[in-house]
């Protein structure tokens with residue numbers, strides 16, 4: 319029997335490290351040598367600390383919200399063959415994992431992220447082996463094209479297309495960058511993947527490197543993710559020790575190595591050109607495109623940048639085939655999408671669902687519905703760059719185009735749920751305040767426009783709003799979208815514009831009632 323304890327950041331915050339240590343101590347005191355291992359988060363953050371007993375026949379006993387004081391009783395029950403009911407997961411909660419379709423998260427909460435052998439036992443590094451031994455770079459890109467995976471960082475751009483442009487470039491030196499600068503309030507998909515399955519991201523980068531002809535990779539990860547950085551570094555070191563990095567991989571002519579660059583916490587560095595400037599040691603500010611990074615990126619060399627979730631899907635696509643991925647989901651949005659469920663939701667955490675699942679199913683069937691059984695008012699999708707989807711549109715499907723039609727965007731996967739007590743003007747102000755502070759200041763529309771919008775929102779929520787303020791917000795918002803250089807400014811007004819679109823009455827009420 320193997321024992322695993324969820325030791326992602328969410329588990330550790332809930333006390334899982336103490337639980338892990340206590341189980342170890344008690345196993346020692348009982349003179350048993352069962353294997354106990356850390357795993358990443360399985361997505362059920364609301365049930366942490368989670369301890370699983372995995373028996374030889376594959377059966378599991380999963381205990382949730384485990385406290386150190388409960389461990390003795392739990393271990394007594396397990397070793398006596400009569401598992402205690404206290405803290406045992408109920409079937410309804412357990413079923414939620416099976417409602418999902420886990421590709422990017424398949425190893426999270428399952429394998430020990432600090433042990434490369436567990437990744438290898440789960441088909442790890444088979445996909446890169448298949449690439450270098452059986453496929454040409456063009457065939458790899460064809461497989462990615464068949465899967466039609468679109469970038470999971472927010473823009474939804476076809477991954478194969480970016481790879482193809484970089485591959486066709488004749489330069490000798492090329493780079494792969496993994497964008498792990500996840501900065502949206504309420505988003506933690508990338509952190510969880512890096513903490514729970516770092517090798518999948520590394521293998522995804524190796525495959526991308528092979529496809530475009532890059533020899534070096536950089537993982538740009540926020541410094542605020544210390545556990546992800548530690549686990550990534552361990553994973554890189556272990557892959558090097560096994561000659562999977564830094565040498566000719568599987569005795570082929572392909573050689574690839576990578577390093578981590580910790581970002582300093584600027585949201586704008588999620589934008590490709592700002593990220594590249596930051597890696598080069600410059601201030602992280604976007605620049606005009608073209609040239610695009612695929613032509614002139616890091617150190618002026620062709621560079622392909624993909625997000626963490628996109629890369630984590632790549633080994634699965636190569637192993638199972640692009641068609642298997644494309645068979646999941648919708649006509650133009652294939653595969654699965656990971657969401658971070660937060661806000662006024664009962665069961666907050668990470669979920670991975672097939673494209674085509676409705677937002678309502680995510681919130682009610684997997685997220686358990688609204689806290690205190692209140693009514694859902696809206697969902698903010700895509701963080702500060704996104705927009706709100708009102709409760710009347712909860713049947714909208716998880717599909718890039720369907721979500722864009724509502725005025726929101728798929729974004730990287732932040733899903734902040736609001737109940738009927740949430741003031742939508744306050745909510746919009748919160749997100750605009752964030753982007754206003756994070757503006758790099760390069761363009762006037764973004765630097766000053768967001769400030770002026772914020773001043774108007776401040777006076778509206780202070781009960782000093784004036785007739786015409788809503789129109790002024792719309793005017794400014796549309797101007798900022800048109801006049802800004804990068805995605806941060808182009809999307810900053812979205813939370814305000816989408817709440818005006820669906821909740822104009824709340825803005826009017828603030829102005830009329832002076833509250």
Ligand code: SF4
Pocket residue numbers: 586603604756757758759760761762764765802803804805806807808
């Ligand atoms: Fe900087 Fe904003 Fe201009 Fe982007 S839009 S370059 S964040 S000022």
